[in-house]
Amino acid sequence: MNILVFLKRVASSQEEELKILGEGEAVDLSRLPFKLNDWDNYALEEAIRAVEKEGGHVIAISLGAKESDDVLRRAIAMGAGEGILILGEEALFDPRLRAIVASRFIKKEGFNFDAIFTGVQAEDDQFGTFGGYLAGILELPYVSMVVAIEEWGKGYVLVRRELEGGLMEKVKVSLPSVLSIQTGINEPRYVSVMGIRRASQIERKIYESSLYMEGVISSIEVLKWSYPPKKEGAKILPYDIDGACRELLQILKERGVCQ
Amino acid sequence: MSYGLIMADVRRGLFDERNLDLVGFCNVLNIDPWLILPKGAYNVREAYFKRIIQVEMGEEEFINPLNAVITVKKVIEKFGDPFALIFSASSSGMEIAPYVAGYLKSPIITDVSGYQKESGTLLKSLYSDKVFASLKIKGEGFFVITVRSGSFRHEAREIEENTIYEKLEGLTRDERRRFLGYIEEEKQEVDITKADFLLSIGRGVGTKDEIPLYEELASLLGATISGSRPVIDKKWLPKSRQVGTSGKTVKPKVYLAMGISGAFQHVSGMKDSECIIAVNKDPEAPIFQYAHYGIIADMHKIRDRLIQILREK
Amino acid sequence: MMKKGIDEDWTKRVFACIQCGKCTGSCPESAKTPLNIRMVVRRKQFGSVSASQHVWYCTSCGACTIRCPRDVKPSEVLIHIRSDLVESGRISTSIQRALENSLIQKNPWGKARSKRSEWALKADFQIKNIGDLREKRLLFTCCVEAYDPRCNVIPRNVSKILTYAGIEFGILMEEEICCGNEIRRLGEKGLFEELRDENISNFKKYGIEEIIALSPHCYNAIKNEYGEEAPGVVHYTEILWRLLKEGIIRVGREYKKKVVYHDPCFLGKQNGIFEEPRNILMAIAGTELLEFTRSRENSLCCEGGGGRMFYDVDLEYERNAKSRVSEAQELGAEVIGVACPFCLVTLEEEAKEKGIEVKDISEIITEVLL
Numbered sequence: 001m002n003i004l005v006f007l008k009r010v011a012s013s014q015e016e017e018l019k020i021l022g023e024g025e026a027v028d029l030s031r032l033p034f035k036l037n038d039w040d041n042y043a044l045e046e047a048i049r050a051v052e053k054e055g056g057h058v059i060a061i062s063l064g065a066k067e068s069d070d071v072l073r074r075a076i077a078m079g080a081g082e083g084i085l086i087l088g089e090e091a092l093f094d095p096r097l098r099a100i101v102a103s104r105f106i107k108k109e110g111f112n113f114d115a116i117f118t119g120v121q122a123e124d125d126q127f128g129t130f131g132g133y134l135a136g137i138l139e140l141p142y143v144s145m146v147v148a149i150e151e152w153g154k155g156y157v158l159v160r161r162e163l164e165g166g167l168m169e170k171v172k173v174s175l176p177s178v179l180s181i182q183t184g185i186n187e188p189r190y191v192s193v194m195g196i197r198r199a200s201q202i203e204r205k206i207y208e209s210s211l212y213m214e215g216v217i218s219s220i221e222v223l224k225w226s227y228p229p230k231k232e233g234a235k236i237l238p239y240d241i242d243g244a245c246r247e248l249l250q251i252l253k254e255r256g257v258c259q
Numbered sequence: 260m261s262y263g264l265i266m267a268d269v270r271r272g273l274f275d276e277r278n279l280d281l282v283g284f285c286n287v288l289n290i291d292p293w294l295i296l297p298k299g300a301y302n303v304r305e306a307y308f309k310r311i312i313q314v315e316m317g318e319e320e321f322i323n324p325l326n327a328v329i330t331v332k333k334v335i336e337k338f339g340d341p342f343a344l345i346f347s348a349s350s351s352g353m354e355i356a357p358y359v360a361g362y363l364k365s366p367i368i369t370d371v372s373g374y375q376k377e378s379g380t381l382l383k384s385l386y387s388d389k390v391f392a393s394l395k396i397k398g399e400g401f402f403v404i405t406v407r408s409g410s411f412r413h414e415a416r417e418i419e420e421n422t423i424y425e426k427l428e429g430l431t432r433d434e435r436r437r438f439l440g441y442i443e444e445e446k447q448e449v450d451i452t453k454a455d456f457l458l459s460i461g462r463g464v465g466t467k468d469e470i471p472l473y474e475e476l477a478s479l480l481g482a483t484i485s486g487s488r489p490v491i492d493k494k495w496l497p498k499s500r501q502v503g504t505s506g507k508t509v510k511p512k513v514y515l516a517m518g519i520s521g522a523f524q525h526v527s528g529m530k531d532s533e534c535i536i537a538v539n540k541d542p543e544a545p546i547f548q549y550a551h552y553g554i555i556a557d558m559h560k561i562r563d564r565l566i567q568i569l570r571e572k
Numbered sequence: 573m574m575k576k577g578i579d580e581d582w583t584k585r586v587f588a589c590i591q592c593g594k595c596t597g598s599c600p601e602s603a604k605t606p607l608n609i610r611m612v613v614r615r616k617q618f619g620s621v622s623a624s625q626h627v628w629y630c631t632s633c634g635a636c637t638i639r640c641p642r643d644v645k646p647s648e649v650l651i652h653i654r655s656d657l658v659e660s661g662r663i664s665t666s667i668q669r670a671l672e673n674s675l676i677q678k679n680p681w682g683k684a685r686s687k688r689s690e691w692a693l694k695a696d697f698q699i700k701n702i703g704d705l706r707e708k709r710l711l712f713t714c715c716v717e718a719y720d721p722r723c724n725v726i727p728r729n730v731s732k733i734l735t736y737a738g739i740e741f742g743i744l745m746e747e748e749i750c751c752g753n754e755i756r757r758l759g760e761k762g763l764f765e766e767l768r769d770e771n772i773s774n775f776k777k778y779g780i781e782e783i784i785a786l787s788p789h790c791y792n793a794i795k796n797e798y799g800e801e802a803p804g805v806v807h808y809t810e811i812l813w814r815l816l817k818e819g820i821i822r823v824g825r826e827y828k829k830k831v832v833y834h835d836p837c838f839l840g841k842q843n844g845i846f847e848e849p850r851n852i853l854m855a856i857a858g859t860e861l862l863e864f865t866r867s868r869e870n871s872l873c874c875e876g877g878g879g880r881m882f883y884d885v886d887l888e889y890e891r892n893a894k895s896r897v898s899e900a901q902e903l904g905a906e907v908i909g910v911a912c913p914f915c916l917v918t919l920e921e922e923a924k925e926k927g928i929e930v931k932d933i934s935e936i937i938t939e940v941l942l
Binding site (some may be wrong): 127136167246 | 328362364
Binding site for chain 3 (some may be wrong): 012015016031032033034035037078147187189190191192193194195196
């Protein structure tokens with residue numbers, strides 16, 4: 001079983017207030033630390049578990065600037081057999097362009113694989129399109145929001161995908177296929193700093209993304225960045241704890257849910 | 260007039276209200292809303308649509324992305340290119356839209372929540388709603404989008420002329436992906452979608468040790484306890500108590516959100532509650548934009564004081 | 573380059589162990605949790621590789637190592653076992669999160685690094701950037717104190733007192749990162765080294781000559797585990813006591829309360845600072861200083877250290893903080909005085925319900941300063 005896993009290095013923005021530069025020209029990420037996209041971490045763990053069980057090889061691939069090597073080293077430390085960087089100026093913003101580059105890379109370099117794993121979405125752009133778009137170009141079967149892999153069979157895999165309202169769908173897909181993996185599918189193992197240091201000794205291959213971009217340009221353009229529209233704000237109850245609590249109980253009473 | 264091809268958001272025989280956002284989107288762009296539907300009796304308000312194309316496929320086949328490609332190709336072959344292929348940003352749309360787009364190599368933008376007429380740009384959220392991008396689609400041909408639930412439904416209008424009905428037959432099936440069945444979450448004692456009063460706790464709760472005291476508060480208040488994804492992921496509350504995109508959508512009389520920052524995935528599951536009260540120590544937390552009442556304070560302090568007051572009663 | 577101590581492989585010392593059991597006898601966890609430190613050493617003697625998850629109950633208080641008559645350093649043996657678990661990746665998600673946060677945001681809570689010096693902006697006087705100073709005296713803030721609004725007052729109070737005393741000092745602002753004391757004790761040696769190296773390179777970059785540590789944990793790491801390249805470090809209670817003794821600052825108002833002082837493990841038993849905090853309290857008019865039955869070298873650990881802040885203990889048992897607060901109550905104390913943010917947080921958690929205050933010494937002294 002050979003699995004390709006696509007990984008993205010993203011800004012760690014959860015605890016930050018993001019600043020927009022100038023008149024909406026760009027988002028300032030200069031003070032933010034970077035990390036592996038959370039969803040991709042689950043995808044990577046799931047791929048490694050699959051080959052630990054079924055045998056085979058995980059190849060971690062990242063599209064982006066040279067710093068994306070960080071996530072490849074981490075992947076190797078976690079258990080991937082190989083790390084590959086498709087080097088570009090930056091991670092391509094247009095989901096179409098990104099998937100086209102990845103698909104051409106896979107075809108041109110002649111990878112032999114049973115499955116491609118991606119995270120459901122990236123924390124930064126939240127397009128949630130990479131796996132699906134790639135599967136579409138490659139004309140491979142696709143399942144998204146996978147929350148469990150139940151069985152690797154001969155030429156197929158049985159998975160569960162997450163729907164709304166706690167409902168799940170059981171799906172059988174033939175291999176090779178593309179699966180996008182949802183968070184919570186597993187508990188990713190810890191990767192230590194010393195593990196990453198050891199992994200650094202394994203060479204990561206670098207391919208130039210320009211090799212796969214001939215005749216294709218970005219199909220979307222950001223004209224402006226803006227802050228979310230401020231909705232009519234909430235009525236703020238008093239700042240002292242006791243006053244706020246008493247007013248809160250009064251509201252609950254008025255609404256008829258609490259005496 | 261060019262048309263917007265809407266792939267119906269259907270699940271288990273229900274035509275989701277989210278479809279109205281797709282109609283509203285077409286109306287805003289001034290294109291004709293066309294709907295493609297699977298076989299079956301769906302509760303569709305037909306007057307919204309210029310054309311309704313019923314596909315000779317069962318629902319599960321229809322929402323299989325591999326078959327969706329076959330359907331869309333057939334529609335385009337028969338009627339020519341649409342202006343846009345439109346899906347809802349739901350578990351179905353999020354799966355089908357990029358797949359179809361990839362197959363047709365079309366531009367795609369997901370989770371669109373606004374349109375600016377003057378610049379012809381689509382508004383999309385990034386970084387969990389911390390910033391928005393105004394995006395312009397370049398080049399020829401149609402594009403694919405998914406539309407955020409709740410963002411365009413107020414624009415949905417009925418058309419004046421009669422709806423045209425079509426049937427689409429003779430479609431092949433892609434057998435490489437097969438639906439085997441639905442799995443319900445384990446039977447649960449409490450249904451949070453039926454509760455009038457939810458006390459919902461989020462990431463701000465901090466540790467598992469704090470949970471019992473929130474359960475006590477819920478019981479003193481007569482509320483049902485629920486949570487946002489981080490709390491469920493840590494298994495501090497069962498999955499059946501999760502509010503949000505990947506959990507339950509709730510509309511209680513009162514939704515008391517404590518320590519919930521208000522990430523979109525959560526908000527989309529509770530924003531239609533009659534009264535939202537948010538307790539959060541961060542005055543900038545997005546939840547306050549959705550709340551009717553807000554308390555800017557440490558959730559544990561509010562909890563402790565409420566418990567104290569209620570015990571004294 | 574390293575000071576003697578932390579790079580040495582203590583596991584070789586396990587063969588000196590005579591299994592006397594003094595370590596287990598002094599361990600604040602052995603009576604109530606499955607952790608048996610003597611057995612940990614025993615298994616290591618046999619080279620057993622089956623690392624037990626019980627090692628996560630250790631609070632790194634250091635009592636076992638201090639009591640050991642054969643200098644086996646059981647607490648270091650335990651860190652080695654934790655290391656094996658960390659390297660294998662088999663650790664609980666809460667610990668994992670603390671470690672990953674320390675790698676990405678440089679603090680175990682995962683708070684934004686860019687907000688590290690926000691506590692200083694909230695002060696009503698100016699706190700200078702170390703880069704803008706002639707005298708290279710650094711105030712080193714602990715992660716808890718930098719981010720926890722409850723503990724923010726400690727750096728603000730100490731800054732205020734130092735400013736008032738005319739002592740020039742500065743902070744590293746956003747360049748300051750976690751000292752790594754708990755990270756090393758969690759067994760993440762590589763991460764500890766990264767944090768240490770980054771801190772040391774900042775100390776060098778600004779030519780820092782003296783460090784005032786606010787937390788005993790940071791104090792311990794810089795003093796004992798950063799090696800020869802680190803500048804000299806003092807705990808803030810040492811400076812405060814000197815300022816009081818020399819009359820540079822004066823206590824004006826009375827503080828008419830019964831205060832029992834709780835010795836933080838990393839200040840007291842591990843680093844021998846027992847007198848300064850007590851002297852400060854005794855210098856305050858009206859304050860009656862009480863002593864716990866278990867105090868000084870025998871002080872009962874609050875269970876905030878050694879990474880226990882990040883480990884979800886799944887067994888039901890009484891927290892030490894609870895028995896500590898009960899004893900304070902029996903003594904008739906109105907205030908538990910501490911000199912460590914971890915002790916403050918863990919003890920206050922239990923004290924809230926009993927109507928006893930927990931205060932950092934810097935808080936008490938700020939109230940009575942002239």
